[in-house]
Amino acid sequence: MFEIPKVERFRKWETLFIIHPERVDEKEAVLEKFRQIVKDKKGDVLKIDEWGMRKLAYPIEKKKRGYYVYAEFYGRADLPQELENFFRIDERVIRYIIVKLEDRYQPEKESTN
Amino acid sequence: MENNLTVKKRFFPRKKVCRFCADPSLVIDYKNPELLKQFLNEKGMIIHRRQTGNCAYHQRRLTTAIKRARIMALLPFVADIEIEE
Numbered sequence: 001m002f003e004i005p006k007v008e009r010f011r012k013w014e015t016l017f018i019i020h021p022e023r024v025d026e027k028e029a030v031l032e033k034f035r036q037i038v039k040d041k042k043g044d045v046l047k048i049d050e051w052g053m054r055k056l057a058y059p060i061e062k063k064k065r066g067y068y069v070y071a072e073f074y075g076r077a078d079l080p081q082e083l084e085n086f087f088r089i090d091e092r093v094i095r096y097i098i099v100k101l102e103d104r105y106q107p108e109k110e111s112t113n
Numbered sequence: 114m115e116n117n118l119t120v121k122k123r124f125f126p127r128k129k130v131c132r133f134c135a136d137p138s139l140v141i142d143y144k145n146p147e148l149l150k151q152f153l154n155e156k157g158m159i160i161h162r163r164q165t166g167n168c169a170y171h172q173r174r175l176t177t178a179i180k181r182a183r184i185m186a187l188l189p190f191v192a193d194i195e196i197e198e
Contacts, residue, residue: 016144016185018185018186056186056190057146057183057186057187057188057189058189058190060186065187068185070144073161095184095185095186097143097181097184097185099143099181
């Protein structure tokens with residue numbers, strides 16, 4: 001019998017989330033958890049860009065400022081659901097958004113180019 | 114001479130061009146609130162494309178970008194509210 005080759009397909013997303021302004025010192029813990037969730041789904045974090053403290057356009061949960069973090073990552077298709085669960089439950093994250101960048105992402109191809 | 118005068122009298126509405134079609138280096142992105150702000154009026158409402166001259170394709174992208182930026186508190190839903198420091 002012949003074997004069907006297993007093909008792993010990945011997608012690429014970006015995310016922007018706001019960390020609680022009074023709990024910025026815990027931001028490393030949030031980022032570590034974020035990296036761990038991405039790695040659990042066989043993905044990887046490509047880029048993390050910390051925008052820093054910014055004034056919000058309107059108050060969220062009575063807070064007027066927030067610490068913005070932007071990240072690009074790839075992984076299996078069910079990764080955003082896991083991430084959303086984490087962001088929604090975690091009290092340190094006050095707002096988040098996940099946007100799909102690419103439907104088919106091949107990490108091997110990117111690295112050789 | 115006469116011909117020139119008649120031409121002057123006629124009113125030509127200036128044709129507005131879509132800014133994003135004219136300049137391909139302008140990318141519509143919800144992470145760039147400074148660009149999106151130019152398409153909001155002083156109340157924070159999205160300006161009609163009849164006024165800005167955007168094409169339908171870019172206006173569609175613009176509205177989704179503005180709505181995403183509003184969710185992330187980069188742009189206001191209602192601009193009257195001022196946050197005191």
